[in-house]
Each structure stands twice: as structure tokens, then as C-alpha cells.
Amino acid sequence: MRLALLNLLEEVGSLTSFSLRFTRNALFPPYEFGQIRKHLDELGAKSFPLVGTTGLIMGLILALQSRPVLARFGAESFVPAMVSVSVVRELGPVITALIVAGRVASGIGAELGSMRVTEQIDAMEVSGINPFKYLVVSRVIACMILLPLLTGIVDLLAILGAYIAMVIDVNISWRLYLHSVTSSIWMRDLLPSIAKTVVFGFLIGLVGTHQGYTTKGGTEGVGRASTTAVVISSLLIIFVDMVLVKLTVIIWG
Amino acid sequence: MGIIDVRNVVKSFEGHTVLNGVHLSVDKGTTTVILGKSGTGKSVLLKSVIGLMTPDSGSIIVDGQEIIGLPARRLDPLRRRMGYLFQGAALYDSMTVRDNLALTLERNHPVSNEERDERILETLRMVGLENAIGKMPADLSGGMKKRIGLARSLITNPEIMLYDEPTTGLDPITGREISNLIDSLQEQFHATAIAVTHDMACARIIADRVAILNDGTILREGTLKSLERTGDEFVESFFQT
Numbered sequence: 325m326r327l328a329l330l331n332l333l334e335e336v337g338s339l340t341s342f343s344l345r346f347t348r349n350a351l352f353p354p355y356e357f358g359q360i361r362k363h364l365d366e367l368g369a370k371s372f373p374l375v376g377t378t379g380l381i382m383g384l385i386l387a388l389q390s391r392p393v394l395a396r397f398g399a400e401s402f403v404p405a406m407v408s409v410s411v412v413r414e415l416g417p418v419i420t421a422l423i424v425a426g427r428v429a430s431g432i433g434a435e436l437g438s439m440r441v442t443e444q445i446d447a448m449e450v451s452g453i454n455p456f457k458y459l460v461v462s463r464v465i466a467c468m469i470l471l472p473l474l475t476g477i478v479d480l481l482a483i484l485g486a487y488i489a490m491v492i493d494v495n496i497s498w499r500l501y502l503h504s505v506t507s508s509i510w511m512r513d514l515l516p517s518i519a520k521t522v523v524f525g526f527l528i529g530l531v532g533t534h535q536g537y538t539t540k541g542g543t544e545g546v547g548r549a550s551t552t553a554v555v556i557s558s559l560l561i562i563f564v565d566m567v568l569v570k571l572t573v574i575i576w577g
Numbered sequence: 578m579g580i581i582d583v584r585n586v587v588k589s590f591e592g593h594t595v596l597n598g599v600h601l602s603v604d605k606g607t608t609t610v611i612l613g614k615s616g617t618g619k620s621v622l623l624k625s626v627i628g629l630m631t632p633d634s635g636s637i638i639v640d641g642q643e644i645i646g647l648p649a650r651r652l653d654p655l656r657r658r659m660g661y662l663f664q665g666a667a668l669y670d671s672m673t674v675r676d677n678l679a680l681t682l683e684r685n686h687p688v689s690n691e692e693r694d695e696r697i698l699e700t701l702r703m704v705g706l707e708n709a710i711g712k713m714p715a716d717l718s719g720g721m722k723k724r725i726g727l728a729r730s731l732i733t734n735p736e737i738m739l740y741d742e743p744t745t746g747l748d749p750i751t752g753r754e755i756s757n758l759i760d761s762l763q764e765q766f767h768a769t770a771i772a773v774t775h776d777m778a779c780a781r782i783i784a785d786r787v788a789i790l791n792d793g794t795i796l797r798e799g800t801l802k803s804l805e806r807t808g809d810e811f812v813e814s815f816f817q818t
Contacts (some may be wrong), residue, residue: 407807438670439669442667443663444668446667447668448669449730451680451681451684452656454649455682551684
């Protein structure tokens with residue numbers, strides 16, 4: 325128990341110092357714009373099919389499940405509003421972040437871990453390349469840009485999925501559905517949600533790169549880095565979401 | 578005083594002392610081979626010379642500059658004058674051979690695109706692998722990887738070369754080819770070099786001087802001929818391989 329606590333504290337300390345190093349390196353030039361663009365392409369292409377499909381099905385299921393319950397209270401017309409608000413405020417950002425954590429954080433952890441154990445990171449260092457900027461900063465920034473974009477797509481697809489369910493069940497018109505959705509979403513729903521996704525992107529990128537960059541112990545270490553990256557980033561997403569939801573409620577009511 | 582001076586270097590890992598007061602001096606333009614059994618700290622010593630590892634105590638002076646404790650911004654200009662061949666070549670496996678060389682060149686000596694492409698081809702030609710320019714590291718054999726690793730180190734025309742087990746993991750014929758290639762490149766570039774190995778065949782081809790590392794210290798140092806006649810059983814055991 326004591327050892328586990330010490331390990332946890334060590335991990336927290338290491339991650340904190342890693343994030344400070346990230347901030348220092350991200351603020352000062354040279355900037356690796358080419359690498360950021362490359363990672364955006366790669367990570368976006370990797371994640372889009374999975375998050376897109378999940379978003380569409382999530383909206384569809386939400387509408388299918390909630391319509392009969394709301395119909396019992398004569399509140400069937402609230403289905404579009406309920407789906408869109410819950411997706412935009414909470415489900416979209418969190419589900420997207422958890423999927424990207426599973427897909428991207430593990431990939432980053434494995435890739436950098438493999439580079440560490442095969443001395444590729446050392447090779448960069450002796451070649452006068454700053455491996456931290458080149459490998460870590462570029463990936464974390466790419467994740468911070470990517471998450472809001474992917475979440476936006478997931479939100480839209482979920483709302484579309486809910487519309488499909490509504491058409492199947494009650495043959496609602498697109499205009500009425502859209503009006504119901506747009507009149508229920510406010511800036512106070514959108515802004516905290518976007519801010520939240522940037523934080524989730526930072527966490528995913530940071531944990532993935534931290535696990536990979538500090539890998540020890542050969543191929544076994546690479547596997548461990550990949551798995552641990554998913555576990556830690558998923559836990560952090562859920563924990564930070566709880567804190568941010570409370571903060572949003574305090575600020576926006 | 579040599580261009581590389583290692584003085585009383587000590588390095589321990591979790592209570593186990595790997596280097597225990599190493600002294601070594603390497604003269605400009607010469608190739609010193611550090612011979613030693615596996616796990617005796619040869620690679621640790623080499624990594625300390627280029628600042629990848631920090632010794633617990635001692636001093637490492639490269640071209641008049643103390644390496645230990647040097648911040649990255651002051652270490653980088655010195656590293657730009659050095660090349661390092663890693664044991665497993667350490668090619669960037671997400672990049673083609675061309676990009677492996679281009680990245681190193683662009684970051685150290687910004688040149689025009691034409692000059693860059695010309696230098697990449699010229700360097701690949703030197704190691705006999707100009708046809709591998711578009712290949713990924715995963716498509717290369719162990720010997721080819723070593724050659725490309727060598728090309729990547731040489732593309733910046735380093736004044737100092739460090740070779741970490743250049744022939745490990747290769748069959749004897751490929752190992753000899755790599756050793757001969759290193760020898761001819763050393764002659765061509767007149768670089769100062771340190772090579773660590775336990776391969777006596779490689780040492781015989783490339784060494785001007787040899788240092789034997791054992792129990793964390795340099796046991797003997799001299800030319801190959803002088804070491805062959807030391808009468809020391811341990812030293813002579815290397816020459817019998």
C-alpha cells in the first residue's frame with residue numbers, strides 16, 4: 325500500500341515536472357510547425373472514423389432510449405433539445421476524449437517508447453535536434469488543436485444520429501428538429517465545452533508523450549508505456565471533467 | 578593533452594559502480610579503441626563523452642571545453658562537431674533513409690535544397706548505399722542500417738567520431754566490411770575517433786591505440802603491438818579471440 329502510494333506520488337511529480345518542461349519549450353522558439361501539421365493529419369485521420377461512428381450511434385441511441393420515457397410525460401418534443409444539450413455539454417467532449425485517449429495516447433506512448441529504447445531519441449539529441457520540442461511539444465499541441473475539432477464533428481454527428489432516430493420513430497421534419505436544437509444550445513453550453521476539450525487534448529498528449537519519453541526496460545517497457553498512457557489519461561479525463569463541470573456550474577450557473 | 582581528455586570519471590547505477598576513476602586521453606586525428614567485456618561500462622563512457630550521460634564525478638574535456646554540467650545550449654554547438662554511431666544504428670524508423678540524413682543536415686548546417694540533396698547522395702555513395710535512399714529503416718538489413726547510421730553521422734563532416742560497438746550483431750563478413758569502411762572513412766575525414774567494442778577483429782582494422790577497460794578502470798593503454806606483449810593474462814585473452 326505504502327509502495328503504491330509512493331509510486332503514485334512519484335508519477336504525479338514526474339508528470340508535473342514534464343508539463344512544466346512542456347510549457348517552457350512550447351513558449352520559446354524555434355517552433356515545430358511542420359511536425360504539428362503532420363501530427364494533426366496523422367492523429368486526425370487515425371481517430372476520425374472511430375469517433376465519427378461513435379458520435380452518430382450515440383445520438384441515435386440517446387434519442388431512441390429517451391423518446392419513450394419523455395413521451396410518457398408528454399414531453400416528446402424535448403428530445404432534440406435534451407440530446408443536443410447533453411451531447412454538446414458533456415457526452416461529446418468526454419466520449420471523444422476517452423476514445424482519443426485509447427486510440428492516440430497509447431499510440432504516442434508506444435511510438436515514443438520504442439524510439440527511447442532503440443536510442444532514436446538519444447540520436448536526435450546528439451544530432452543537435454531538441455527531441456523534446458520535436459517529439460513532445462508538437463504532439464501535445466496537435467492533440468490540443470485536434471480534440472476540439474473532433475468533438476465538434478462528434479457533436480454534429482450525434483445530433484444527426486438523433487434526427488435519424490426521430491425520423492424513424494415520429495417522422496419529424498428537419499426544419500423543426502433543427503429549430504429545436506439551435507434554440508436549446510447557448511454560448512454558455514458551447515464555450516465551456518470547447519475549453520474542456522482543449523484541456524482534454526493537453527492531458528492526452530501530455531500523458532502519452534510522458535509515458536513514451538520516459539520509457540525504461542526495453543520492449544516490455546514499451547508495452548507498459550502504451551497501456552499506462554491509456555489508463556492514466558482516461559482517469560485524468562474523468563477526474564478533470566468532474567472538476568471542470570463543478571467550475572462551470574459555479575461560473576455560469 | 579589530447580583533444581578528448583577523460584579524467585578520473587566515476588559513474589554508478591543504483592549502487593553499482595560501472596566506471597571507477599577512468600583516465601583516457603585521445604590525440605587529434607587518431608582512433609582509440611576501447612576494448613572490454615560486455616557490461617564493463619564502455620558505452621557509458623562513450624555516452625558521457627557526448628553528454629548523453631552525466632558522470633557522478635570526474636572531468637571530460639573535449640577540445641578544451643568541460644562537458645560535464647554544460648547546459649544544452651552550450652553543449653549543442655560542440656555536439657555539431659561530433660558524430661555518433663549507435664550500437665543499433667538508431668535510425669528514425671518513421672522516416673526514409675533520405676529523411677534520416679536530411680533532418681540531421683538541415684538542423685546542423687542549413688543548406689540549399691540542391692546542396693542538401695547532393696550531399697545526401699554523396700554521403701550515401703561513400704557507404705555504398707545510394708540505392709537505399711527511398712527505403713524505410715525496417716526494409717534494411719543490420720549491416721545496411723549500420724552503414725546508413727554511419728552516413729547520418731558523417732553527413733555533417735564531424736571532427737570527432739564516436740562508434741558504439743560498430744560490428745555488434747553482424748556476421749563476421751559484414752562486420753569486417755563495416756570495420757574496413759570505418760577505417761577508410763577515418764583516413765578520408767581525418768576525424769578523431771573513439772570506438773568501443775569487444776570485437777578484436779574490428780580493433781585490429783581501425784585502431785591506432787587501444788585501451789582495455791576492466792573493473793571500471795583502464796587496465797592498459799597503448800598500440801596494438803605493445804599490448805600484445807604485456808604478459809598480462811587478461812589483456813592477452815583479448816588478442817587470442
